[in-house]
Amino acid sequence: MPVFYGTEIASRLMLGTAQYPSPAILAEAFRRSGAGIATVSLRREGAGGAGAAFWQLIRDLGVAVLPNTAGCHSVREAVTTAHMAREVFGTDWIKLEVIGHPDTLQPDPFGLVEAARILTEEGFKVFPYMTEDGVLAGRLLEAGCQVLMPWGAPIGTGLGLNNRYGLRTLRAQFPEVPMVIDAGLGLPSHAAAAMEMGFDAVLLNTAVARAGDPAAMAEGFARALEAGRLALEADPMEPRDMAAPSTPLIGLAVLA
Numbered sequence: 001m002p003v004f005y006g007t008e009i010a011s012r013l014m015l016g017t018a019q020y021p022s023p024a025i026l027a028e029a030f031r032r033s034g035a036g037i038a039t040v041s042l043r044r045e046g047a048g049g050a051g052a053a054f055w056q057l058i059r060d061l062g063v064a065v066l067p068n069t070a071g072c073h074s075v076r077e078a079v080t081t082a083h084m085a086r087e088v089f090g091t092d093w094i095k096l097e098v099i100g101h102p103d104t105l106q107p108d109p110f111g112l113v114e115a116a117r118i119l120t121e122e123g124f125k126v127f128p129y130m131t132e133d134g135v136l137a138g139r140l141l142e143a144g145c146q147v148l149m150p151w152g153a154p155i156g157t158g159l160g161l162n163n164r165y166g167l168r169t170l171r172a173q174f175p176e177v178p179m180v181i182d183a184g185l186g187l188p189s190h191a192a193a194a195m196e197m198g199f200d201a202v203l204l205n206t207a208v209a210r211a212g213d214p215a216a217m218a219e220g221f222a223r224a225l226e227a228g229r230l231a232l233e234a235d236p237m238e239p240r241d242m243a244a245p246s247t248p249l250i251g252l253a254v255l256a
């Protein structure tokens with residue numbers, strides 16, 4: 001199972017907590033999937049009222065909490081949000097989002113590295129939401145990140161693994177670094193593919209929360225992750241261009 005900053009997590013599935021039809025359905029999705037981490041936006045939180053009820057719901061899930069800086073578009077905003085999240089959620093883990101473009105929600109690589117450096121120097125354990133760029137990965141590791149979270153596709157699109165070549169290259173470049181595919185997954189098969197490529201976990205929200213039956217979809221993702229991981233560990237065959245008969249040729253019927 002994946003180890004993030006020295007903590008072993010019981011599942012390869014990390015789920016977001018937004019957009020569910022109801023709190024009960026959110027809780028059921030976590031229960032059926034066995035997800036090990038819930039990512040929570042500070043923007044959902046408040047000091048009391050609905051915020052407090054939501055926080056209690058998350059506590060009751062019994063999973064590790066990964067606060068995020070979702071919706072932050074500058075270094076300052078992300079760092080301030082991380083400070084507040086540490087206080088509210090009582091953890092130094094932070095999923096760092098510094099959004100660079102309002103339409104694609106693509107991470108801002110420059111702001112991300114700067115914010116990551118500031119936060120790791122302050123003792124945060126940073127999980128940076130990034131593109132699949134290998135140079136950026138190197139800079140984030142230099143900045144002190146010990147986990148990387150490359151995107152599958154833009155947030156909320158459900159497109160899956162948009163750049164498989166880039167993701168494969170990134171995985172091969174840093175084989176020892178725990179990596180989580182974050183965002184853009186739409187189907188369990190996308191999660192299975194991420195496992196087959198050697199990624200350690202996936203984080204998703206929209207595909208589950210917006211499904212007709214979120215709890216069933218969450219379970220579907222959990223099963224796909226297991227299947228994909230099993231396939232990776234089973235040492236899959238190499239694909240080849242030329243056909244090769246899988247049935248022996250000897251013993252063929254001879255027609256006179």
Ligand SMILES: CC(=O)[C@@H](O)[C@H](O)COP(=O)(O)O
Nearest residue numbers: 016155156183184204205206
């Ligand atoms: C909840 C969260 O952290 C999102 O910003 C995350 O990246 C998930 O993206 P999807 O909703 O596309 O799964």
